[in-house]
Amino acid sequence: MIYLDLSVITKYFWFLIGDLWPPTGLIATVILAISCISLGFVGGILIGLARISRNRLVYALSTVYVEGFRGTPLLVQIFLIYFGIASFGIFLDPFIAGIAALSLNTAAYQAEIFRGGVQSIPKGQMEAARSMGLSYNQAMFQVIIPQALRNSLPAYTNEFITMIKDTSLVFSIGVVELVLRARQVTAITFQSFVVLAFIAWLFFLLTFSTSRIMRFVERKYAIPGMMGSE
Numbered sequence: 450m451i452y453l454d455l456s457v458i459t460k461y462f463w464f465l466i467g468d469l470w471p472p473t474g475l476i477a478t479v480i481l482a483i484s485c486i487s488l489g490f491v492g493g494i495l496i497g498l499a500r501i502s503r504n505r506l507v508y509a510l511s512t513v514y515v516e517g518f519r520g521t522p523l524l525v526q527i528f529l530i531y532f533g534i535a536s537f538g539i540f541l542d543p544f545i546a547g548i549a550a551l552s553l554n555t556a557a558y559q560a561e562i563f564r565g566g567v568q569s570i571p572k573g574q575m576e577a578a579r580s581m582g583l584s585y586n587q588a589m590f591q592v593i594i595p596q597a598l599r600n601s602l603p604a605y606t607n608e609f610i611t612m613i614k615d616t617s618l619v620f621s622i623g624v625v626e627l628v629l630r631a632r633q634v635t636a637i638t639f640q641s642f643v644v645l646a647f648i649a650w651l652f653f654l655l656t657f658s659t660s661r662i663m664r665f666v667e668r669k670y671a672i673p674g675m676m677g678s679e
Contacts, residue, residue, distance in 0.1 A: 457640045458647050465630050465648065472544065475651055477626040481544075481616040482655070485551035486609050492552065493559025494594075500564045511560070518557035524618050526550050531622040547619035555612050562608060566601035567593055599670045606663035610656045617652075627651065 458465075467474020472481075499511035518526065530553075531546040541549070570593050578588035620629035631648045635641045 453643055454638065454640050455643060457634065457638045457643050461634045461638075461644075465627065465634065465644075465651075467625070467627075467630060471625075473625040474630045475627050477544070477624065478613075478616050479655070481547060481551065481619065481624075481626060482609075482613045484548050485555055485616070486612055488548070488552035489555030489559050489608075489612070490605075492556030493563050496556055496560035497563030497567070500560055501567055515557045515560055518554050519561070523550070523554050523615055524621065526554055527618060527622060543619070543623045546622060547616075547624045551612065551615060551619070554615075555608060558608050558611075559605070562601050562604040563597065565604070566597035569600050570596050602663065602667045602670065606660060606667070609659055609663065613655050613659060614652060 465474050467476040469476055496511050496514060499507045500515065502508050502511070527547065527550040530550045531541060531543065534541070574592055574596070575585075575588055578592040579585070583591065616626060617628045620626055620632070623629075627648050631644050635644050638644070
């Protein structure tokens with residue numbers, strides 16, 4: 450007979466929520482997500498700029514980076530950064546290694562989102578900006594990139610949601626985030642379904658909230674006259 454003890458959630462609720470320092474549980478998951486999304490956003494813009502660079506070496510190196518991280522499993526990348534570099538005498542805290550791996554991974558995807566956004570802007574925009582006396586760099590940063598970022602918001606939303614869910618993988622190197630805390634509670638209570646259903650609901654709250662926030666940002670910064678703008 451199946452026995453579901455819902456009191457497990459109330460009993461271990463704050464244990465699953467975790468502590469602020471050192472970060473554990475849901476708090477660790479949120480910190481991981483925010484850190485990786487932010488670092489990945491900055492890195493993605495830099496790598497994305499390299500992907501549209503006229504310098505062949507810069508373009509080649511950025512392409513190798515993007516294809517390398519997009520073409521290998523994220524879990525392998527996490528292991529490589531945590532266990533792999535330890536072979537060279539470099540030992541990282543699991544939490545730092547998790548942030549590094551997730552940030553490097555999402556930067557590759559965000560670079561392609563950014564590149565696609567830039568290339569979606571009609572070439573006439575650059576020509577018009579140059580005809581007004583702006584240099585190439587001025588036209589890029591003052592005219593093209595702001596529009597590219599606004600056009601790319603739906604794709605960024607998808608990547609941010611994916612990254613929130615991918616934080617669950619770092620439990621494999623000992624980061625005490627939400628999934629690892631859930632495994633600990635399950636080992637004590639044997640209430641796998643109840644505990645896992647609860648953390649699935651917590652992940653849903655995080656992703657749904659992110660989706661709603663990004664949808665608001667999309668509407669606020671939609672380019673007038675573009676599809677989807679209001």
